[in-house]
Amino acid sequence: MKKLVLWAMVVILACAGIYCAKRYYDEAYLPRKQLKDADKEQRELFDRVRPDVSVTEAVSEENESQPEYDPLADLKAENDESVGWLTIDGTGIDYPIVQASDNSFYLQNGFDKQYNCGLGCPFLDYRCEGFGESVSIVYAHHIQGEQAMFADIAKYKESSYMAAHPRGELLTADGMCEVDFFAYLNIPSDDYAYQVGLTKKSDRDGYIDHIFSSASYTSGFTADELKRGDTRLLLLSTCTYEFWEARGVLVGVIKQK
Amino acid sequence: MKIKQLFTSIMGSLLIGINAMGITALAETSLPDGAVKGLPERLAALDDEGNAVNSATGEYFFHVEDMQFGEVYSKNIQLMNLREDHSYHIYFYVEPLFKAGEIDLEKGCECSFFLDGEEIYRGDVNGKGNFDLSEQHFDCGNYEPGESHVLRCEIVWNDIDVIQNVDNGHRLVDKDGEHVLVGPDDSGYAEGEIEFKWIFYAMVDVPDSQTDIDDRRNSVPDKQDSAAIPTSKADGFFPPYTGAVLKNGTVWLAAMGVITVMIAVLLVLIKKQKKDKDK
Numbered sequence: 001m002k003k004l005v006l007w008a009m010v011v012i013l014a015c016a017g018i019y020c021a022k023r024y025y026d027e028a029y030l031p032r033k034q035l036k037d038a039d040k041e042q043r044e045l046f047d048r049v050r051p052d053v054s055v056t057e058a059v060s061e062e063n064e065s066q067p068e069y070d071p072l073a074d075l076k077a078e079n080d081e082s083v084g085w086l087t088i089d090g091t092g093i094d095y096p097i098v099q100a101s102d103n104s105f106y107l108q109n110g111f112d113k114q115y116n117c118g119l120g121c122p123f124l125d126y127r128c129e130g131f132g133e134s135v136s137i138v139y140a141h142h143i144q145g146e147q148a149m150f151a152d153i154a155k156y157k158e159s160s161y162m163a164a165h166p167r168g169e170l171l172t173a174d175g176m177c178e179v180d181f182f183a184y185l186n187i188p189s190d191d192y193a194y195q196v197g198l199t200k201k202s203d204r205d206g207y208i209d210h211i212f213s214s215a216s217y218t219s220g221f222t223a224d225e226l227k228r229g230d231t232r233l234l235l236l237s238t239c240t241y242e243f244w245e246a247r248g249v250l251v252g253v254i255k256q257k
Numbered sequence: 258m259k260i261k262q263l264f265t266s267i268m269g270s271l272l273i274g275i276n277a278m279g280i281t282a283l284a285e286t287s288l289p290d291g292a293v294k295g296l297p298e299r300l301a302a303l304d305d306e307g308n309a310v311n312s313a314t315g316e317y318f319f320h321v322e323d324m325q326f327g328e329v330y331s332k333n334i335q336l337m338n339l340r341e342d343h344s345y346h347i348y349f350y351v352e353p354l355f356k357a358g359e360i361d362l363e364k365g366c367e368c369s370f371f372l373d374g375e376e377i378y379r380g381d382v383n384g385k386g387n388f389d390l391s392e393q394h395f396d397c398g399n400y401e402p403g404e405s406h407v408l409r410c411e412i413v414w415n416d417i418d419v420i421q422n423v424d425n426g427h428r429l430v431d432k433d434g435e436h437v438l439v440g441p442d443d444s445g446y447a448e449g450e451i452e453f454k455w456i457f458y459a460m461v462d463v464p465d466s467q468t469d470i471d472d473r474r475n476s477v478p479d480k481q482d483s484a485a486i487p488t489s490k491a492d493g494f495f496p497p498y499t500g501a502v503l504k505n506g507t508v509w510l511a512a513m514g515v516i517t518v519m520i521a522v523l524l525v526l527i528k529k530q531k532k533d534k535d536k
Contacts, residue, residue, distance in 0.1 A: 003530055010523045017516040020509045028506025035503070103497040105352075115452075118501060127494075143501040150499070194496050239500025247496060 031117070032146070038116040039148045045111055046096060049078045051085055051171055070173050079111055083124050084131060086138065086179075086236075088168040091152040093236075097138055099124040107141070119148060127196045131172050131254060134204050135196045135233050142238040142248070150238035154248045156184045157240070159217045166220065170234065170254060179234050181252035183215040189245040193235065204231070211251055221253065301337045321412070329413045336397070337405035344404075347397040349455065351384030356451040363451055365416040371409040372397055382412060382451060410455070 051074060075082040075096055084097040098106055098121055106123035110116035122140035130136075140150035155161045168179040187193055193211060198204045205227050212223045226233075232254040240248035321330045338345055349370075356363055363381050370378040377395065380386015388395075398406065 003527060006523050006527050006530070010520055010527075013516050013520050013523070017513055017520070020512040020516065024506040024509035024513065027504045028509070031503050107497055107499065120499075125496075137496070139497055139499050141499045141501065143503060145503065145505070189495050189498075194494055237496055237499070239498060241500065241502075245498075 034117040035119055035143065035146060035148070038110065038119045039146075042110050042116060042119065042121070045078075046094070049075055049096065049111070050094075051075060071171055071175060072173050079113065083172065085171040086122065086168060087170075088152070088165055090165045091155075092147060093150065093152055093168070095122045095140070095149070097122050097124055099128070100126060102126055103139065107139075119143075122149065125196060130174075131170065131177070131232065131234065132174075133196065134198050134231065135207065135235065136254070137194065137196065137235040137237055139237050142240065144241060150236060153236050153238045153250050154240050156181070156250045157186065157216065157248060159184075159219065162217075162219060168252065174256070176257045178255045178257055179252040180220060180255065181250055182221045183211055183218045183251040185211070185214055185247075185249040185251065186216050186240060186242060187214055187247050187249060188243070189247055191247070193249060193251075194237075208233075215251070226253065301335075301339060303335045303337070305333050326414050329411050331409060331411045334408045334410075335405055336400065336408060338400035338402055344399055344401045346399050348394040349390070349397050350394045351382075351390040352454040352456055353383040353391060362414070366412055366414050366451075367416075369411045371411070373406050374409070 051071060070076070072082050072084065075085065079096070079098055081098045081100055082096055083099045085095070086097055087094045096111055098111065100106055100123060103123070103126055107120045108115055108118055109121065110119065111121045118141075120141050122138055124131075125137040125139065128136045140153075142149065142151050142154055156165075162181060162184060166181055168181065170177040170179050185191070185193055191214065192207070193214065195207065198207050208223050208226050208231070211233070212218055234252045234254050236250040236252075238248055240246045336347055353363075363383050366382055368378070368380060368382045368386070369376055377397075378386050378388070378390065380390070384390030384392075397408065400406070
């Protein structure tokens with residue numbers, strides 16, 4: 001009788017174990033697997049559509065007299081909302097940039113516009129008109145514990161990471177640009193850094209001062225240097241987890257090559 | 258009427274978000290400035306089984322396979338504001354994702370939404386109905402702290418015409434007084450699939466809720482010639498929520514570990530008991 005009770009307990013525990021395994025699979029394993037699969041799939045797509053920079057630059061020089069030449073033409077053939085391609089050597093950031101009519105579509109959908117388990121695709125703030133304005137903001141996910149999308153932006157919290165990866169390349173419809181990163185901000189989501197459409201010089205100067213005053217650190221440029229001329233700033237924004245609604249923002253200056 | 262051996266699939270996912278600004282009269286499919294997908298703490302959406310359906314990445318909360326003609330499929334969601342500090346307006350719109358297959362379920366299905374039993378929408382699953390949910394955001398009302406409402410969704414495949422043009426050897430015949438879809442060898446199979454998002458988001462109910470989104474969009478604090486460092490917020494704009502924390506399942510792993518140990522102990526006891534008995 002006692003043996004029967006013990007075996008019954010074994011069976012009950014085994015059932016409980018199976019239940020726990022199922023919950024673990026559904027809640028922890030499966031979402032990560034789906035995300036990894038989506039990331040892998042999207043990276044394969046990126047490999048297929050990545051513009052050949054050397055060809056782009058050569059063709060760009062040949063076609064200087066033809067203003068209609070668009071180095072993103074091939075990219076736009078895949079996704080008509082493509083506005084650029086961003087690469088930061090030595091990091092995992094090597095992605096196309098898209099722009100929708102809102103800031104939510106590409107949070108859930110990939111470059112092919114299909115739902116990709118919430119991995120999304122880097123996208124330009126819908127309020128920006130290309131990268132020609134004084135402030136352009138690009139968003140992408142930073143999923144805690146996963147190395148996908150803008151996860152590497154959070155690494156810029158350490159100034160040594162900035163020192164090792166100070167420069168990026170941005171291919172836009174106007175050609176190849178260089179991006180010199182100079183500041184990292186760890187700010188709340190309602191920070192003034194998310195302001196765009198700065199048409200007055202005084203607003204732009206104030207904005208630059210704000211970037212410098214709220215940055216965790218800066219390097220390479222001073223505020224006065226950036227206030228001279230028509231400085232174009234590129235902000236790469238993602239979520240970080242230091243506090244509620246925390247954002248990590250890498251700020252760089254866009255320079256036409 | 259009875260339809261045999263038809264396979265259909267219909268899916269809906271629910272997304273809920275929050276905005277800290279108040280806006281009404283929305284006329285675009287995009288979320289308003291500041292509305293991001295992800296619920297504020299203690300604003301809950303639960304389905305019939307009590308499961309939360311409010312993750313930032315969305316949940317498949319309506320999933321029907323082997324859909325039968327004429328049968329009504331329904332789902333309830335309880336939207337609750339359990340906070341004590343803010344009341345919220347909850348808005349709703351529809352984002353079509355894709356449809357595929359021989360059966361056009363967008364045309365063939367009718368979808369209805371009821372808020373606390375009162376019908377608020379009737380049309381197709383992609384939001385085209387008594388008003389266009391793909392273009393307009395529907396205001397599901399204000400939720401005071403502690404208040405809750407039940408949103409009921411019903412979907413029925415009620416248009417048989419959508420299978421008339423299925424060209425794979427199928428035909429509708431009368432059999433024993435019933436309309437039956439049959440294939441070339443009486444084993445008809447046709448397929449239709451449609452997927453869409455029903456997106457809900459919440460906004461804090463603030464007095465300036467009539468502010469026009471476009472007015473706020475490009476307005477920059479007027480600093481005139483002052484180059485003082487701005488300390489104001491980004492003019493009501495909130496960037497999209499680009500974070501996600503995946504569960505690591507530690508609790509379940511630990512439970513499995515404990516269970517394994519307990520089973521091992523029990524097996525040892527059983528073995529020991531057997532040994533004692535043998536002795």
